Structures are given as structure tokens and as C-alpha cells.
Amino acid sequence: MIVVLGNDPAGVELQDLKDTVYYKQQKIYSVDQYDASEDLRRALKRGSLTLLEKSEDKNPEFEIPTFVPSATPPPVPRHIDPPSTPPTPTPPSTPPVKTEQDDALLKLLLEKITSLEGAIQAQQNKEPVNTNGEALQAIYDRIQKLEEKVSTAHAPQDSDVAEMLKNLAEKLEDSKKSNDPSDKLDSILSRLEKRLEGGEPSREMSSPGEIYVPSVSVEDANAHINLNVRTIEKSDSVNESLKALRALKKKQQ
Incomplete structure (x- = not known):
């Protein structure tokens, strides 16, 4: 068994083995492969590969895992919440048991509602009192x-x-x-x-609707003024009454 380590950053291509050894990568080959590959021996001689181990085991079927540095940071592991405890099922509630007292109260309530509806209807149908x-x-x-x-x-x-x-x-x-x-x-x-x-x-006592008007008579400026009150009649002239009042006022000035 031959164990080699890649030293060339560009990688070492082994064409006769149809394989490539990358930088800092470890590869395992059999002794027969080592003897048959000129590219492998040439790379070891040139220093592009480093021989780490050589043994007589001729049937290696595995290769040593190697760490290849990467420019990208490793992914951060996601936090996994622990499984939540399933909710405890609540027992079904028992429906309340009806009693005779409950039935009596319900019947009384319905009777009151019916009575109130009848009173409201009667109040709405009642005609207003004049x-x-x-x-x-x-x-x-x-x-x-x-x-x-x-x-x-x-x-x-x-x-x-x-x-x-x-x-x-x-x-x-x-x-x-x-x-x-x-x-x-x-x-x-x-x-x-x-x-x-x-x-x-x-x-x-006076008859409703009656209107009283003064009747003025003037003798002269210094004479006594007679003022009588009587009800208005159809034959009365408002203009004549106003004219008499103006004459009286003129005499007093």
C-alpha cells in the first residue's frame, strides 16, 4: 500500500492512473499501481507528491479521508428544537342535566315574554284619546x-x-x-x-269680537271735548275719524 500527500497547489494529474491528487490531499494506491505508474513515481521524485507510508498490503479498497481547506466557511448547524410534548386531551364535558325547576323557570320566562308582546301590541293598536x-x-x-x-x-x-x-x-x-x-x-x-x-x-262683560271706537266732537279750541265710546258700525268711516282727530290735535297746538 502506498500513501501519498499532494504538495502542488495546482494539483498533480496522474494520466496513466486516470486520477488527480489535489493539494494537501492524501491518496492510497496499491503496490501494483505504484509499479505500473510512471507519473506517480515521477511526481514522488519531483516532490509534487510526498510518500507518507509504504507497505506490502496489495488490496487496499479504501482511502484515508483528508481535510481539504475551503474558502467558504462551514455551515452553521441549525438549532433543532426538542419535540414538544403533545397536548393532553381534555375529557368531553358532560352536558348539564335539566331539572323540573329549570323547565318551570323557562316556562315562566316564556309566559312573561308573551305577556309583554301582547301589551306592546295593544299599546300600538290603541287609538289616541282626543x-x-x-x-x-x-x-x-x-x-x-x-x-x-x-x-x-x-x-x-x-x-x-x-x-x-x-x-x-x-x-x-x-x-x-x-x-x-x-x-x-x-x-x-x-x-x-x-x-x-x-x-x-x-x-x-263684553261680547267677544266687538270693537269700540271713539266718537270725538270739537266745538272750538277752548271748548270742552266730548269723548264718547261706541261700537264700530258698517257706516263708520275711518278717514272721517282720522280727520277729526287731526283737527283736534291741530286745535291743541
Whole structure:
């Protein structure tokens, strides 16, 4: 057995053995190969190869592994995590056992839900109460009672009260059509009731809708001014009244 070491950085080519010995590489050849190869003997003689060992073992079937330096750094070994412990299987949960008490509570809850749904439905279907219409009807009843009192009385102011009741009845019909508040009608009725009972002076009683205008008469600049109040009539002229007031003002200057 012949053991040689490569000394040439370019490598030594052994053509007759069809082999190449690289730099710092160890090769093993048999004695027969050594005797038959002129290239091997020539390389040993030249110094391109170094003879490390020579023995009579003629059947070498292996070669000594050699370390060949490389320019690339060796790969860093990857860290391998230890095998994780498999998770412990959880036992299947036992479903809760229903009791008679649970069934009773569930039934009570369903009954309450049904009751609430019925109450909500009834509230939605309930028609709104026309409180304004009820108030107007109560006022209308009071007017009828006052009319009965007026028809049986004989006081001088009864005719005025009857006229006011007539006007109130007309306003009541208008209020029913327009849905106006009935507070004003209620206030007027209260005064009428006091009037008939003698609890309110007649000077506060006035027919709704009446308008009073002054009637001015001027005699001369230093004379007494007569001022009378009366209700407006269709024959009244606003221009004439304004003209009289301007004349009065001019006399006073």
C-alpha cells in the first residue's frame, strides 16, 4: 500500500492512473499501481507528491479521508428544537342535566315574554284619546246650562249674556274644526257663570269680537271735548275719524 500527500497547489494529474491528487490531499494506491505508474513515481521524485507510508498490503479498497481547506466557511448547524410534548386531551364535558325547576323557570320566562308582546301590541293598536274634543264638549254642555238660566231670568243684562252665549257657540264650532285650545272659551264661560250668579260686575262683560271706537266732537279750541265710546258700525268711516282727530290735535297746538 502506498500513501501519498499532494504538495502542488495546482494539483498533480496522474494520466496513466486516470486520477488527480489535489493539494494537501492524501491518496492510497496499491503496490501494483505504484509499479505500473510512471507519473506517480515521477511526481514522488519531483516532490509534487510526498510518500507518507509504504507497505506490502496489495488490496487496499479504501482511502484515508483528508481535510481539504475551503474558502467558504462551514455551515452553521441549525438549532433543532426538542419535540414538544403533545397536548393532553381534555375529557368531553358532560352536558348539564335539566331539572323540573329549570323547565318551570323557562316556562315562566316564556309566559312573561308573551305577556309583554301582547301589551306592546295593544299599546300600538290603541287609538289616541282626543282630549281636546272632550274639553270642548264639556264647554258646550256648560253653554247649554247657561242658556237655560238666561231663558228663565229677567235681568236687564240677560240680552247681553244671550248674545255672548251665541258668539261662544259659534267660536266653539270653529274650535272643533281647527282644534284650537279651549282655554279661552273656558275663561269666558267662567266669567259668564259668575255674572249670572252675581259674583262679577257687568262692566267686565263684553261680547267677544266687538270693537269700540271713539266718537270725538270739537266745538272750538277752548271748548270742552266730548269723548264718547261706541261700537264700530258698517257706516263708520275711518278717514272721517282720522280727520277729526287731526283737527283736534291741530286745535291743541
